[in-house]
Amino acid sequence: MKTLLSCMIILTFVLSACSDSDGKTEIDIQQTSFNFAKEGGSEMLYILTQADITVRSSETWCQVTVQGSSQNTQQYKITVGANPLQEIRHAKLIVSAEGFEKEIPVEQEASFEEKGKYIVRENLTTRQLVDEMGLGINLGNTLDATGDWINPSSISNYETAWGSPIITKKMIEGYAKAGYSSLRIPVSWSNMMSDDYKIHPDLMDRVETILNWTLDCGMVAIINVHHENEWVKKVPTDNEAKKKFTSVWEQVCKRSKKYGDQLMFEPMNEIGYDEIWTPWGGTQNDKAKAFGYVNELNQLFVDIVRASGGNNAKRHLLMEVYNTGLEYAYDPLTKIPNDPANRIAVTMHYYTPATFAILGNGVDAGWGIGVPSWGTTEEFKELNDNMDLLKVNLVDKGIPVHCW
Structure with a gap:
């Protein structure tokens, strides 16, 4: 953004200031404001006057240098460095003379787009990023909605199929203003995919639009593969399923490789192999086999992301534990994937007690009946014990x- 020097004459203020023997001396200020890009730069301020004036800045980051005068025009160079802040910054140029003072506003763009959106902070650990994520919310029942009854001609048909309105920028901004620091964007990529596993560009565009809204609000974004368990579970034993899984993540990685560390990937959602093992049935060997499949999926995911290049080489990633269960997060059979970047966090779901977190009040699911509230001394102790x-x-x- 540049000062409109070509419009100097139109923008001129002719301001009465000081008096001399001939009457009033005019102070003709050629600019009414300055607007700098986030990278900073220099602009000239021209003031036509014979008066003894001074020009100073209200902020140290905005510097004023006298450049001399020519034909009663005094020249000042206004210099601004790159904005390191994730917010617009403001200063004032104060033009003073005897009996006269005028303020000229200076504004500089925020650096957020460059610093937060596309930059990978080399020294940022995954633990620190998880801390930054703070309170999060899930953008569910939108891009992850599925059903063979949904008209596949438009992404909006899927987005609204489960009762959600079309997601808008204002909604995402509302989450940020409400105090959420992270947003999970679950996606069922198979909704709009060709037979050779190419994701429809409309779906890819829509995901990226919502991603940009999220990042522009300063939130950490998580993109995953959601409601695809039927075929994802086959990846360790079926070459075609593995080809599909690989294709999906290669496309997502290619589209997202420019984004910085505020974007995280999650490989899948709640994958387990109950047909092989459950806590209520199956041998230790069966359990090792089931856990091994989830470990294999996590490792494949990490390998695909790291091989895709760009910022993906150092992107912070989430790995799924078996069925995303808390007790499986530290089970000896759960393996952290080999990762050359060493940027992996374990992700798990905490729905305890399920009668409150999952079921509606009074709903009888056979295994439990929904309750209306949570927060007894015993329930807090259970939560604290689990977090410990x-x-x-x-x-x-x-x-x-x-x-x-």
Whole structure:
């Protein structure tokens, strides 16, 4: 953004200031404001006068240098460095003479787009990024909605199929203003995908639009593969499923490789193999086999992301634990993937007690009946005890934990 020097004559203020023997001396200020890009730069301020004037800045980051005068025009160079802040900054140029003072506003763009949106902070640990994520919210029932009854001609048909309105920038801004620091964007990529596993550009564009709104609000964004369990579970044993999984993440990575560390990836959602093992049935060997499949999925995911280049080479990633269960996060059979970037956090879901977190009040699911409230002394103790288990078994060992 440049000062409109070509419009100097139109923008001129002719201001009466000082008196001399001939009457009033005119002070003709050629600019009414200055607007600088986030990178900073220099602009000239021209003042036509014979008066003895001074020009100073209200802020140290905005500097004024006298450049001399020519034919009663006094020249000042206004210099601004790059804005290191994630917010617009303001200063005032104060033009003074005897009996006269005029302020000229100076504004500089925020650096957020460059610093927060596309930059990977080299010294930022995954633990620190998880801390930045703070309170998060899930953008569910939107891009992850599925159903063979949904008209596949438009992404908006899927976005509204489960009762959600079309997502707008104002909604995302509302989340940020409400205090959320992170937003999970679950996506069912198969909704709009060709037979050769190419994601429809409309879906890819829509995901990126919402991603940009999220990042522009300063929130950490998480993109995953959601409601795709039927075929994702086959990846370790089926070459075609593996080809599809690889294709999806290669496309997502290619589209997202320019974004910085405020974007995280999550490989899948709540993958388990109940047909092989459950806590209520199956041998230890069966459990090892089931856990091994999830470990294999996580490792494949990490390998695909790291091989995609760009900022993905150092992107912070989430790894799914078996069925995203808390007790499985520190199970000896859960393996942290080999990662050359060493930027992985464990993610798990915490829906305890399920009768409150999952079921509506009074709903009888067979295994439990929904309750209307939570917060007894015993329930707080259960929560604290579970968080302590995660701390002792993972966090204290250098493994960050992200919990939904």
